[in-house]
Amino acid sequence: MSWEFLAGQFAAQFGLWWVILPAILLGIVVGILPGFSPQNTLIMLLPLTLAVPVEQAMAFMIALYCANHLAGGIPAILVKIPGSGGAAATTLDGYPMTQKGQAQQALVLCFTASVIGGLITTLATIALLPWLSQIGLYLRSVEMVVVMLFGLTLIAVIAGKDTLKALIGGFFGLLIGVIGTDHIYNTPRATFGFLELYDGVPLVPALIGLFAISEALVMIEEKMIVDQVGRERALSARWADTVEGLRISLQKWWHIVWTSFVGLLIGITPGAGASIAAFVAYQQSRLWSKHPEKYGTGIPEGVIAPEAANNGVTSGTLVPTLALGVPGGSTAAVMMIVLQYHGMVMGPRLFATNPEVAYGVFVSMAVAYIFMIFTILPLARYMSRVVLIETTYLAPIIILVTIVAAFGERQYLFDMSLALVFGVIGYIAHKTNYHVTAILIGVLLGPLFEQYLVRALRISQGDLTVLFSSTLGNILWGFLVLSLVVPLWRNYRISRS
Amino acid sequence: MKKTPLGADLVIPAMALGFCAYFFVSIADLAWEAKANGLVIGSVLVLLIAIQVGKTVVQLVRRQADLGFGPLFEPRDVLGRRIGMVAVTIAFIATLKWLGLTLGLLLALFAALWIMGARGKALVILPVAVSAAAYLLFVVLLQSDIPHGPIEKLLS
Numbered sequence: 117m118s119w120e121f122l123a124g125q126f127a128a129q130f131g132l133w134w135v136i137l138p139a140i141l142l143g144i145v146v147g148i149l150p151g152f153s154p155q156n157t158l159i160m161l162l163p164l165t166l167a168v169p170v171e172q173a174m175a176f177m178i179a180l181y182c183a184n185h186l187a188g189g190i191p192a193i194l195v196k197i198p199g200s201g202g203a204a205a206t207t208l209d210g211y212p213m214t215q216k217g218q219a220q221q222a223l224v225l226c227f228t229a230s231v232i233g234g235l236i237t238t239l240a241t242i243a244l245l246p247w248l249s250q251i252g253l254y255l256r257s258v259e260m261v262v263v264m265l266f267g268l269t270l271i272a273v274i275a276g277k278d279t280l281k282a283l284i285g286g287f288f289g290l291l292i293g294v295i296g297t298d299h300i301y302n303t304p305r306a307t308f309g310f311l312e313l314y315d316g317v318p319l320v321p322a323l324i325g326l327f328a329i330s331e332a333l334v335m336i337e338e339k340m341i342v343d344q345v346g347r348e349r350a351l352s353a354r355w356a357d358t359v360e361g362l363r364i365s366l367q368k369w370w371h372i373v374w375t376s377f378v379g380l381l382i383g384i385t386p387g388a389g390a391s392i393a394a395f396v397a398y399q400q401s402r403l404w405s406k407h408p409e410k411y412g413t414g415i416p417e418g419v420i421a422p423e424a425a426n427n428g429v430t431s432g433t434l435v436p437t438l439a440l441g442v443p444g445g446s447t448a449a450v451m452m453i454v455l456q457y458h459g460m461v462m463g464p465r466l467f468a469t470n471p472e473v474a475y476g477v478f479v480s481m482a483v484a485y486i487f488m489i490f491t492i493l494p495l496a497r498y499m500s501r502v503v504l505i506e507t508t509y510l511a512p513i514i515i516l517v518t519i520v521a522a523f524g525e526r527q528y529l530f531d532m533s534l535a536l537v538f539g540v541i542g543y544i545a546h547k548t549n550y551h552v553t554a555i556l557i558g559v560l561l562g563p564l565f566e567q568y569l570v571r572a573l574r575i576s577q578g579d580l581t582v583l584f585s586s587t588l589g590n591i592l593w594g595f596l597v598l599s600l601v602v603p604l605w606r607n608y609r610i611s612r613s
Numbered sequence: 614m615k616k617t618p619l620g621a622d623l624v625i626p627a628m629a630l631g632f633c634a635y636f637f638v639s640i641a642d643l644a645w646e647a648k649a650n651g652l653v654i655g656s657v658l659v660l661l662i663a664i665q666v667g668k669t670v671v672q673l674v675r676r677q678a679d680l681g682f683g684p685l686f687e688p689r690d691v692l693g694r695r696i697g698m699v700a701v702t703i704a705f706i707a708t709l710k711w712l713g714l715t716l717g718l719l720l721a722l723f724a725a726l727w728i729m730g731a732r733g734k735a736l737v738i739l740p741v742a743v744s745a746a747a748y749l750l751f752v753v754l755l756q757s758d759i760p761h762g763p764i765e766k767l768l769s
Contacts, residue, residue: 157755160755160756232731266715280661280664280665280668281665283635283661284625284626284629284658284662284665285625286663287654287657287658287661288625288628288629288632288658290654290658291629291632291636291654292649293632293659294650294651294654297645298643298647298648299646300644300646300647301643301644301646301647301648303643304639305636305639305640305643305647305648306632306635306636306640306651307637307639308635329702332698333695333698333699335689336691336694336695336698336718336729349678359641369719386687479703507729508726508729508731509726509731509735510730511698511725511729512698512701512722512725512726512728512729513722513743514721515698515702515725516701516702516705516718516721517743517747519702519705520714520718520747520751523751523757523759524751524755524757527758527759528708529709529760532706532709533706536699536703536706540699541625541628544624544625544628544654544685547621547684547685548621548625548684548685550625553643562654564769566650569649570646570649570650573649574646575645578645584669
């Protein structure tokens with residue numbers, strides 16, 4: 117791959133601006149709405165993408181996919197409703213920033229972290245593709261069990277004052293996550309007789325219920341979601357706030373870089389996705405921070421880490437898809453269908469036979485991110501005005517529109533009722549300080565954790581020592597222990613001083 | 614001294630415990646691969662709930678707390694609105710098959726806004742605008758399988 121080839125690819129992709137810009141706008145719209153995953157949107161638009169040349173189809177799908185990942189953070193920050201699982205961790209600090217009247221700044225941080233994180237990891241992927249494609253081979257079920265545990269430790273991290281309540285919430289979520297048929301024999305477990313639960317608890321209704329509905333039921337206690345000071349700040353929102361957000365992003369460039377690489381590495385592993393990447397990045401960001409106690413109160417790092425990571429995933433997901441022919445996620449699977457329809461054979465040969473498509477996918481991603489920053493950054497100022505809408509209007513719209521959105525993912529009416537049930541659970545959890553995020557982490561990671569654990573145990577015929585049988589796995593175990601011990605040691609030092 | 618109402622704190626553990634019991638019953642006859650994970654998670658959950666209950670009992674014995682459910686229903690002045698919103702949502706889901714997305718959402722949003730205290734033009738404009746947007750997105754653009762009612766049939 118020569119510089120001339122790359123320059124030509126970039127020039128060709130910039131020429132597809134008329135495809136990329138509408139895709140970005142569509143991606144932002146569906147990304148804001150919980151329930152509209154990029155894969156669903158791409159499946160609906162499959163007739164269109166199959167009908168146009170492969171370069172245009174890929175540019176459209178890639179731009180929509182990346183914009184979707186970025187936009188999930190917008191409602192997470194403004195009204196505490198993550199647009200997707202990958203944005204759930206963004207609510208932890210994004211929404212408190214909004215409540216402090218820093219919505220515009222939080223949005224700018226979200227956009228810049230997403231774009232810079234996505235761009236850097238995409239460029240790194242282009243440069244290191246042959247080596248990165250091997251990583252997926254080393255991260256097997258044993259190692260993935262430990263990666264999942266990294267995510268689960270966040271339950272204890274976000275607990276705040278009441279660890280016991282957070283743990284009860286987290287384990288309750290984990291048990292809910294086990295609902296559905298098991299991974300080996302497909303026998304149903306705790307499905308309450310509902311066929312709709314055989315595939316497990318769907319993420320979108322859980323997300324909508326625990327965050328959107330419960331939050332809307334709580335927000336009606338106040339006239340607005342921000343206090344008087346926040347209202348005044350939102351009213352006097354200026355371009356200077358956008359510039360300030362940019363300044364903070366540039367100041368924390370290293371934070372964006374390393375958390376986006378967390379996303380890239382997790383994204384390369386087939387099956388793992390943006391949700392786990394965002395939670396692990398948040399947990400690691402807090403762990404290595406000089407002021408971990410400020411996380412959860414609305415600090416820039418708490419927005420940057422999950423957003424950079426969930427956009428770092430975007431290029432990572434496509435690595436095993438193109439290099440090995442194993443889709444890294446459901447969106448990548450849809451893209452694979454389109455590529456195969458156009459006669460591309462996935463796997464290492466793709467880079468030799470069709471380098472303009474193989475590398476073009478990543479170049480297209482880089483170009484989409486460049487377009488995205490100019491498209492969305494100016495909108496932060498206007499989006500932040502959402503906080504000025506009175507809860508009298510906001511709460512009914514949130515509840516009813518998100519209930520409809522719950523239908524979107526699987527097209528089951530059952531999912532709307534399920535979202536309401538989760539809404540009531542979320543409301544009770546909210547009012548009694550059982551962290552809803554802890555419950556969601558359990559629901560999200562429970563099935564993945566079980567999948568990898570059972571697979572590892574199945575290989576070893578039930579021998580638990582298999583979990584300590586690989587060098588990489590043991591290194592990860594070491595890091596996990598470290599990430600649990602460091603906060604304790606830090607607290608001990610603080611209490612002594 | 615005012616006692617802390619801890620009854621509300623036991624609602625989530627009670628739900629979790631009930632679900633845990635149901636889960637254990639449902640996996641009793643399954644192979645170890647199917648129940649290992651749930652069994653471990655459920656056992657830890659039961660242990661954590663036992664600790665939470667123990668903490669509550671200690672506070673009750675010391676007369677520092679009672680089994681009140683106050684925090685769940687406070688502030689009382691918005692309780693009616695909160696219950697009203699949930700009731701409207703249940704009614705919306707229950708009647709969606711017959712009313713379809715557009716009419717169902719229009720009526721539900723109108724009712725929810727009215728319960729929330731909205732009056733005047735907003736009470737009409739918002740439901741019309743939101744249900745029209747939902748129709749365009751779900752029915753026209755995405756052609757989803759969401760139930761069609763009289764308005765969708767009329768417009769098709």
